[in-house]
Amino acid sequence: MQNLVLRGNVFNGDDYFEDEVVIVDQENGKIANIGRNGEVDMPRDAKVLGGPGLTIIPGLIDSHVHFFGSKAYDLMAWVTAPETLVALRSVAQLRKLLMAGFTTVRDMGSKGGAHLARAITEGVIEGPSLLSCARSLGQTGGDDDPTTLPLHIANELSYSYYCDGPWECRKAVRKVVRDGADFVKVYTATGSTIEPFTAPWFHLRRQFTVEELEAIVDEAHAVGLKVAGHAIGEDSMRNVVEAGVDSIEHGMALTAEIAQEIKRKEIYYTPTLSVLLTNPSLGSFVKETEKPDTLYVRRHVTTDMQLAKEYGLKVVCGTDFGGTDEQPHGQNYQEIVSLANYLGNKEALVAATSRAAECCGLQDKGRIRKGFVADIIIVRGNPLNDIEALAPVNIVNVIKRGQLI
Numbered sequence: 584m585q586n587l588v589l590r591g592n593v594f595n596g597d598d599y600f601e602d603e604v605v606i607v608d609q610e611n612g613k614i615a616n617i618g619r620n621g622e623v624d625m626p627r628d629a630k631v632l633g634g635p636g637l638t639i640i641p642g643l644i645d646s647h648v649h650f651f652g653s654k655a656y657d658l659m660a661w662v663t664a665p666e667t668l669v670a671l672r673s674v675a676q677l678r679k680l681l682m683a684g685f686t687t688v689r690d691m692g693s694k695g696g697a698h699l700a701r702a703i704t705e706g707v708i709e710g711p712s713l714l715s716c717a718r719s720l721g722q723t724g725g726d727d728d729p730t731t732l733p734l735h736i737a738n739e740l741s742y743s744y745y746c747d748g749p750w751e752c753r754k755a756v757r758k759v760v761r762d763g764a765d766f767v768k769v770y771t772a773t774g775s776t777i778e779p780f781t782a783p784w785f786h787l788r789r790q791f792t793v794e795e796l797e798a799i800v801d802e803a804h805a806v807g808l809k810v811a812g813h814a815i816g817e818d819s820m821r822n823v824v825e826a827g828v829d830s831i832e833h834g835m836a837l838t839a840e841i842a843q844e845i846k847r848k849e850i851y852y853t854p855t856l857s858v859l860l861t862n863p864s865l866g867s868f869v870k871e872t873e874k875p876d877t878l879y880v881r882r883h884v885t886t887d888m889q890l891a892k893e894y895g896l897k898v899v900c901g902t903d904f905g906g907t908d909e910q911p912h913g914q915n916y917q918e919i920v921s922l923a924n925y926l927g928n929k930e931a932l933v934a935a936t937s938r939a940a941e942c943c944g945l946q947d948k949g950r951i952r953k954g955f956v957a958d959i960i961i962v963r964g965n966p967l968n969d970i971e972a973l974a975p976v977n978i979v980n981v982i983k984r985g986q987l988i
């Protein structure tokens with residue numbers, strides 16, 4: 584099979600270099616070599632891509648998505664949508680994600696996630712490499728339990744397994760392992776409905792006890808799976824940190840003390856800014872600067888992000904997009920744009936490439952380095968100067984596992 588030769592400026596996942604050459608071995612799907620133009624041995628009969636004004640970067644990673652297959656941001660729609668329709672819509676969205684430069688995404692809970700991942704691996708459908716938690720875990724009556732339904736119906740329809748007490752929690756982990764999960768996702772606070780974020784009187788209460796969360800973490804780690812903890816509110820944040828999850832999702836209501844612990848335990852922090860900023864009701868709320876910072880959503884885009892920066896937390900790109908009309912897959916680069924506002928373009932790019940790969944446990948992805956998986960995109964312009972270079976319209980080529988899409 585032909586090799587690919589990519590020419591241009593390179594952001595390799597850590598640093599930026601001008602006038603480089605990247606050789607892709609299409610046979611094994613890996614990066615065969617990288618170096619300065621003129622100093623690298625060129626393979627014969629290679630297909631040449633790239634050129635002046637283009638930047639070669641690792642394929643983007645969105646570490647927090649869902650495939651709900653529903654047009655609306657609505658828990659009841661997510662649990663009741665016909666599964667065939669959900670699957671068909673998800674297939675179309677996966678293709679959009681790939682064409683938008685996302686070569687890996689991590690599904691934080693959707694009924695069909697593990698099946699979609701399998702279909703992609705088998706080459707039946709086209710999409711980014713998909714890491715799935717199979718079902719998410721929640722407590723009975725918790726965040727993603729549609730409580731207007733009788734419990735047995737909710738159990739039947741939900742994209743989560745509800746579990747209570749350490750042993751049920753351990754069993755739920757064993758069930759997702761059986762379902763083919765690549766990691767474990769647990770809801771430890773409310774947050775799937777919008778109201779709590781904008782209601783100052785509402786105290787966000789934790790879900791699950793530390794004992795339950797420790798059981799989940801222990802059971803997942805025993806089989807080599809990482810745990811992603813959806814955490815909103817100080818109680819929930821303290822609990823996930825104490826239980827030792829691997830990444831904190833949303834992470835709303837940071838304090839200096841919690842940030843210090845996150846740093847000490849080297850937990851990844853995924854603030855999922857874009858799902859908040861693109862939500863019609865929340866977005867306007869965030870932008871009204873006179874609203875007090877005590878409201879969770881305001882606090883998140885001000886104090887939380889300042890603390891994350893101050894304490895040097897390992898911030899990761901994750902949109903929490905579910906494929907709804909307001910948060911469509913394919914526009915996921917918006918999270919990188921949002922992160923760049925706080926961290927600068929380079930750090931936002933790191934969050935969406937090398938650090939996101941590390942957060943997901945993918946040791947041979949997220950960097951353009953010899954021997955790494957050849958997940959690479961070529962973009963028009965330089966995202967270090969203008970982050971809009973990552974917009975879908977500026978994606979020139981997408982290479983996944985060495986194959987030109």
Ligand SMILES: [Zn+2]
Nearest residue numbers: 647649691903
């Ligand atoms: Zn989510």
